[in-house]
Amino acid sequence: MSQVEPRPFILNAFEMTTVSHTNFGLWRHPEDRTSEYTGLRFWTDLARLLDEGGFDGLFIADGVGQLDVYGGSAAAALAGGVQAPINDPLLAVSAMAAVTEHLGFGLTVSTTYEYPYLLARKFTTLDHLTEGRVAWNVVTSTRDSAARNILGRDSQIPHDTRYEIAEEFIDVAYKLWEGSWEDDAVVRDRERRVYTDPAKVHPIAHRGKHFTVPGPHLSEPSPQRTPVLFQAGTSEAGKTFAARHAEVVFLHGPTPELVRRQTDDIRARAVAAGRSRDAVKFITSVLVVTGPTDAAARDRYEQLTRYHSAEGSLVLLSGVTGVDWSTANLDAPLEYVETEGGRSALATYTKLDPARRWTLRDIYGELGRNEAIVGGAKTVVDRLEALADEGGLDGFNLSYALMPGTFEDFIDYVVPELRRRGRIRERQPGQTLRQRLFGAESPYLPDEHPGSRYRREGPTWPSIAPSREAATAAA
């Protein structure tokens, strides 16, 4: 499409299976339902609201360790409901799929704590159950506490090793998803008594440094085969991984210019890796507080801010950076901080524009780690469009202050204006998430994607010989 006709935004709700994802303190607000996150109804209500409201997807973050760096323990995280307690992000998806028609589900799973043979089956199962509406947000995990409790290690696996594992992990997954079962392997031929033609199922014969998977995939191909691949990572290894594998990259930056540097960089890397310029879509997270007028939105924002817990933001920041910020002054200029490996998020921010000295408040907005947009429909959509233009972005993960109030307000006030400007995607029945997000004909990975090279054309891998009963029946 030309620049004259604006492209629809990717519009996700950004959530976590917990009390407070980024809206620290807001669970105390009388209108907030977040603390019902353990219940089925919470998720089906949310999914229905988003699906009917024009959203493309629900993006569910995860963090499988407690935030125990701040103050040296998990006490502040627990007391504040800061991403604690936290439940598994995959298990309510089928219930949400049952009450929605189009909504996609972006699911965060780490390559550090799963076996590829079994995780591939989980995503294939979900892609079947949702009829092709799942995305995998590939993460490698940063928290030491996760490594201690899951792997029994003293600290997290070093950053570059985690990405090395992730590279091999996703390679195994591609082989299982793309290369193991041919499209016409499942024949359900009642006469010949053949459910699956064994000659069209291929052991993947993977033998690598971290994983050995000789056999074929357990599951038959799902609508998308490989789920849509989301990734968030701004380290060198993370950007290389994103440029190679990601279809949607989720990134942050304190200013649109600094976001643009990252999107340009990853786009260039993707092209260098043989992918087309628009093969990778970019999204960032924003918090939108809106209302019938700019003034009403500002009032709302003021009211919400009174519930915000600054400590919550620092608990999260401490967990992400590995630095205990419990005694920090929000408004003091930050020292340049370079922590080891994947815990360098703050360093990454400051590195982006070394000329400027940041404060914690610059980075963590009043209502959490978000660009906050406060205003009526026109103000909000103008700002979203500017952010997208300036940052080279294709859409947004919308955070919330109130659950589900923030999304209800967005749908009531902002979506009509977005729709008027051609920014809401038209839905076509039966489309997979990949087809919808990329306007693609095929539900599968594009040919240029590295996962596609495992697609089987001709007998590159051995097949399983036909069974005797089938042979007898056919004779």
Add this chain to the structure above:
Amino acid sequence: MSQVEPRPFILNAFEMTTVSHTNFGLWRHPEDRTSEYTGLRFWTDLARLLDEGGFDGLFIADGVGQLDVYGGSAAAALAGGVQAPINDPLLAVSAMAAVTEHLGFGLTVSTTYEYPYLLARKFTTLDHLTEGRVAWNVVTSTRDSAARNILGRDSQIPHDTRYEIAEEFIDVAYKLWEGSWEDDAVVRDRERRVYTDPAKVHPIAHRGKHFTVPGPHLSEPSPQRTPVLFQAGTSEAGKTFAARHAEVVFLHGPTPELVRRQTDDIRARAVAAGRSRDAVKFITSVLVVTGPTDAAARDRYEQLTRYHSAEGSLVLLSGVTGVDWSTANLDAPLEYVETEGGRSALATYTKLDPARRWTLRDIYGELGRNEAIVGGAKTVVDRLEALADEGGLDGFNLSYALMPGTFEDFIDYVVPELRRRGRIRERQPGQTLRQRLFGAESPYLPDEHPGSRYRREGPTWPSIAPSREAATAAA
């Protein structure tokens, strides 16, 4: 209750997330819907049918490796749809929970391929989403193909080591489920700004041979805390594990007398382990083919049998025993077979009554690995009651020949007669699965259960100190 008043049976539907669980060949029957197993609707329709029809639960088996012993490859399993392809058993549960009120979900997960810290979170999440309706069928896995593809091993971990791992695994899970979060840890106190009282959340400090888990559980307590524990195992190690941990034991035997030997044995072991005589319930699998009359049921059975694949039964048997039965004669007396470790299922059967020589056909009925009961309502219920009396059983996992036809017929013809005889459980709203199955007041493990010893009374473990923000707010 006295013997005069019969106790309700435990009544589960026995299923697997695959084409043919035990009804090999029946996917070719024009009325069978099994091959729709990938779809959400298949599962929600089945759950609704069972819930309204008086069933207590849906028991979902799993097998995370291909059946590749028979004929030396997975060809026959694939061609025949013999537990292949196979999807993940946990992911449709929330959708089924959303359309049912009472139905329980018995979910098979192996302790050999999961991390206890994460599996504990999965079950807690599901127990929340289902409002206390989940059971965990604890297995240790037997298939070499699973060990090869998941763990990268040449063969399965030795049987007794698997049980040693399982013992430590479940111990870690108890500590997380029972001992980490006190009942009143989550306070949601808006005034004091305390979501969770950190002083009531306890790191479990587990440091064992196979697992190290220093921290507290990620999730807040669910309605049952520990899911109802199902177990199937007839080896020495399996029986010891069952007597110690299981609340419902699932077992098989070629005759009721041989089933009785096992139930008596495990009951005695449970008592020796300090549990009460009725602490463990026993179920076995049966296939019921019924109809308005005995004659109609027999006609139906004859018709179904024409679709049955004997090869399918042998594919499964080969996978379970580790012996390639592809050239075996169904009617020849079997040689005594003792295979290594957990793959001794056939040996276990033959060991039970060494005076008799079994044939494959004795063990694997015409329609799969089941006791088949064919008849009208009275015939069926008489036989179920006799099986229960003679075998010391509390209920049944009902297999199917046709999906969902077998369950529809059972509900139409047999359930009314079962109800008349007091064999169908009355449902009370809001009960957890454990309360319903055991008639218990508490939704939690009984005090005598080994998992209960981790319940915290007094400061046996350190607590997490309160956070400063909460302290400041309180001051």
